[in-house]
Amino acid sequence: MIPPPRPQRWHAQRRGRPFLVGSAAVVGSMAAVAVVLVYTAAASPPRQSATYVDPVLGGAPACQPTRNDQLVRGNGTGSTASGPDVILAFQYAYYVSRSGTDARAVTTPDAAVPSVEVISAGINSVPAGTQHCVLVSPMADGRFDVVITEIRPTAAIRTYRQFVTVTAGSGPVSIVKIAPPS
Template identity: 30%
Template structure:
């Protein structure tokens, strides 16, 4: 093994050790105090350090900031692993009740007249003078008394006393001019509250079908529907 000669005049190199670097304060401490540091603003991440160690501290602080920000983002965006599920039962939506005032009512005696399911009630009201609550039914009762019963007085009963419509005797004269055995089919369509478009398909024993178009107004008088006006179109 070869020996390395030593120079007796050469002074041994002095190894100078750096002072130990100060241990950084805990992250929580400088997060609480960095806002009060005059050298850094509120948006600066990292504690104030002396100039020789500034560069190294910047690297450590940047890494710490990245960890804190990443944790904040994950906490904000990540879904709750245990979501709260409401056990309260939601009541089902109740179905809307059917209207007592249909938009269209059909009544009559003609073959093929698809009258409504209230036909028996209409005939009973025209025959027994039962109270009528709906304007369309009042019109249907009027036509049933005119064509079925051929009775002017019963037809006038569903007309308001003050209405500009002929009295029972004048209505009876009109009924008598219509041949017995004449059939009809009336279509009553509601236009607005108390206002109806009425089409009467009249078929006499001898002759073609005749179409009468009217606009009839009704009103509720003391809980009873009454015809207040009849306009021929």
């Protein structure tokens, strides 16, 4: 004798069980991830907000100032205290003061840098209100690898890379040469 077929209802219940088990596993995993995220956020220290902006480094939302042995980033006034600072001073004169004279003032008189007139023409080709961010990294040969990012008022972003050589020794630091990467 042939046994009677099993009712369809039993098969329907059996097919739904893997779905229920899988759904429960997904929900459980999501709950575990949520718990970990909540505890991680609660355990992390509060973020520091800047209450003082270093005028030499500058800073803006798109150019957070950074200074360590391998990198200086900023858009501040700069100074003649170090290689990275004199590079910041040159770029500040170019983008903020918009003065070829001020830019050339932080170079040596015989520097391999364009004249005041050529620098001024370059400045005039950049729209007023253009923001900039300068990244300065020291190179093994004493030069600096400089990346300048400009954000124009139209939101167009341009990036330039230069190798900059500065004076060595005591006293104020000046730029000796600005050249394309080589």
